[in-house]
Amino acid sequence: MKTVYDRIHDMRGNLIKVRAKDVGLGELARIDLSDGRNIYASVLRIDGDEVTLQVFQNTRGISTGDKVTFLSRQMQGTYGKSLLGRRLKGTGEPIDGGPSIVGEKIDIGQPSFNPTRRIVPKEMVRTNIPMIDVFNCLVKSQKIPIFSIPGEPYNNLLMRIANQTDADVVIIGGMGLTFADYQAFIDNAEQAGSLNKTVMFVHRAVDPAVECILVPDLALAAAEKFAIDDKNVLVLLTDMTAFADSIKEIAITMDQVPSNRGYPGSLYSDLASRYEKAVSIDGSGSITIITVTTMPGNDVTHPIPDNTGYITEGQFYLHGGRIDPFGSLSRLKQNVIGKTTREDxxxxxxxxxxxxxxxxxxxxxxxxxxxxxxxxxxxxxxxxxxxxxxxxxxxxxxxxxxxxxxxxxxxxxxxxxxxxxxxxxxxxxxxxxxxxxx
Structure with a gap:
């Protein structure tokens, strides 16, 4: 039996606090508003009986007397063939005007894939881009970022890779996208004829920060299910700096002590837990992850690219509209160069x-x-x-x-x-x- 709490004793930004017992971190809660609407939140911190929840939508309209019900489960996405060709927001709800997604409910933010079923990456992902294919090969199940600065054509590069790839499924996770960027991804998929194998999870710049944090988790949870079903999946995430900034914004709201330049000490783990979803599964499919990390001030020592560099297997450095051969590196290229490619x-x-x-x-x-x-x-x-x-x-x-x-x-x-x-x-x-x- 679910316990209902009818007192919210604090609200700040997208965070609310209630006094509750027997709840767990990440547990989903439903808030019943006085106007008949229901919105959802998840448990972010537990301090004794004081529970802090992050609300998945704007908190406007929530009052201290609204009822909070804990649902005894984690945030979930929906998996199934009906996902293909669809566009969803950070809460998993469709934003393309289509019907609700029907399929299997899957938990998000789960541990990375069982290491005993991982195999050594040794298959090349072809992009038809010489600066990648010739000099820094992309390898199936690799995790690699594009380091750049705002204004560079990194989203165009992602779209080009999405068009050229032979992956069975392409999942795009957009964080902090402008409307123009969002529309460009849609137009590109339609023009390239790849819409029927593409899934988009989108957080726009005007959406709540918490939805930004959920986007990569939803994208990667769906990717894992496709990979288990013997699909080779390419996950494109842009921009991980928006993701990290959303974590920073929530941490500040919670009065957490910052670690480096205002970012929480958990930044490395927050990034690693997403990147480590890249996998090549023995007897099944694979997940290859390419992300964008925009470097504030083109500073590679900034906490976001600095932490990313310790996690990933190289980087593509996009500078002046080109992939810079001296700043780019693929640490897995030796697994394929001269072995699965030509001897020269x-x-x-x-x-x-x-x-x-x-x-x-x-x-x-x-x-x-x-x-x-x-x-x-x-x-x-x-x-x-x-x-x-x-x-x-x-x-x-x-x-x-x-x-x-x-x-x-x-x-x-x-x-x-x-x-x-x-x-x-x-x-x-x-x-x-x-x-x-x-």
Whole structure:
């Protein structure tokens, strides 16, 4: 039998306090308003018999005499094929004008997947973006953020990856989205013809902070069920800085002692518990997680990117509308390069990056007015081709096409002996017409 409490003795922001017994952290509660509406909240903190709850909607209309009923269960989402093609808010309610979601009720915010069924990631996720596929491969079940600053086209990059992926299901979790960003995701899915395999959980900038915190939990809970049902799932979360800021806002409201720049000491755990949902399941599907982390002031030492870097398996650094080859890293790329990809992949990628790094020095010498050598001129020509062919996010090549184009680019600028690649690979992959000319 559920106990009903009819006294709310404190309200602050989206938090309310009641005196109650025998309740648990995360337990769901229903608030019965005097106007006949019902809204929901979850237990955030227990101090003796004083229970703090975070309300999932605006607290306007709640009075101290409204009744609170604890439901003896956690917050739940709904899982089923009816999720595909739908858009839902942070409370799991549809916002696309469609019918209610029908399916299995699933708890959110549960522990990450059983380690005994996890397998080592070794399958590449193709994106047709050279700066990812060639130089920092995305691997199935990887967890990796895009580090950027506000104003960069990170959402466009996410949409591009969503369009190119061969994943069975794409789940988008939007946090703090403007209406334009929200509509762009919808328009992109419709134009790409991927709407029928896409699920969107959306927190808009005008929605309560608590809904922002729920978005990744709902998205990842659904992803786990799809993965157990033998689906390869790609989860795209943007922006984790909005997520962390919402945690910070609630912590301040609760008068918690801040740890670093106002963020609570639990920030690392809050981020890790979401990222660790990435998994490749033995005998079933997988979850690959790509997120956006906008760095305030482009400061990589800020608590959000700093903590993220300890959790994730590399990062894509989006700078100046391009993926920066020097700030980006995929720690799992060695699991696939040269093993599930072409034999020349690793040597070619390393040579191209090394030569591009040298070309940056040649640019510095040019900008300072030094006389350029023939080698400098070759490097400058190469850097122009490299940026337009490889770093341009508008280009669309399969991995094999990008590798072939890499060899062509080297051959247009250098002699075979100048690139520092194994002779047997040069003999096999160097463009024949270039070899004859040289």
């Amino acid at each position: 992949h690793g040597d070619l990628a390393n040579a191209m990056i090394r030569l591009y790094a040298e070309s940056k020095k040649a640019r510095e010498r040019q900008s300072m007015g030094f006389k350029l050598s023939k080698w400098d001129e070759k490097l400058l020509a190469y850097s122009y081709l490299f940026e337009n062919r490889m770093m341009n996010l508008e280009v669309n090549y399969t991995l094999e096409e990008a590798l072939d184009l890499g060899w062509e680019t080297l051959a247009e600028c250098f002699d075979p002996k100048e690139v520092g690649i194994k002779e047997k690979l040069v003999e096999k992959y160097w463009p024949k017409e270039k070899a004859l000319n040289s």
